[in-house]
Amino acid sequence: MPEVYMVQLDPRIGRSLTDQVVRHLSAERQLRVEKFRNYMDARRSITAELLVRRLAMDQLGVRNEDIVFGENSYNKPYLVSSPHFHYNLSHSGEWVVCAVDQQPVGIDIEQIKPIELDIAKNFFTTAEYNRLMEADEAQRLEQFYQLWTLKESYIKAVGQGLSIPLDSFSFRHENGDDRFTLESPAAEPYHLTATRLPPNYVMAVCAMEEAAIDPVAVNEQELLDGFLRL
Secondary structure, three states, X not given: OOEEEEEEOOXXXXXXXXXXXXXXXXXXXXXXXXXXXXXXXXHHHHHHHHHHHHHHHHHHOOOHHHOOEEEOXXXXXXXXXXXXXXXXXXXXXXXXXXXXXXXXXXXXXXXXXXXXXXXXXXXXXXXXXXXXXXXXXXXXXXXXXXXXXXXXXXXXXXXXXXXXXXXXXXXXXXXXXOEEEEEOOOOOOOEEEEEEEOOOEEEEEEEOOOOXXXXXXXXXHHHXXXXXXX
């Protein structure tokens, strides 16, 4: 059953503190962090790896220095020593989220921002685009991000990235709740959930087992302090 963990970035935490924990990250992540020009982009990247490291340490009983990441041919990361520990990360704005499962899992979070909805023609099926444009104008933007996060979470769960065209599959909304069913000629038995997060975000989770998503809040300060004590 998928588990979802969420970190809301604390505006009181400064750069000096996050800089101290960089040494606990993988060499690849450290190089990536160095290339960010925007501090908040770097901070989200740092927090994302710290979160999955903490979850692996707690759930698998491994030491931080023994955690080794690998990537499949589509650049989806995994733990080399624990291939049964499936995880996926996403971040946007003030949120960093991680989904964990014993089977493939995907997660995506997006901050709702104004966007030209015509781009949906390039990524959604014709039926999805038509349903989007038929919706109440006040709801269209959120529905766009809902569909976008659903699609992203699915291709991340499958682990093949954008090699799967986003308009090659679609979703059916189940009974007016937050659950969706994948419609695709070669659909795996994936289950999807999309939910609204405060103040202005949409998050979607894709897993092979149907389950209600009850996110666990992780305090950023406590997450950082835990690595500072290592």
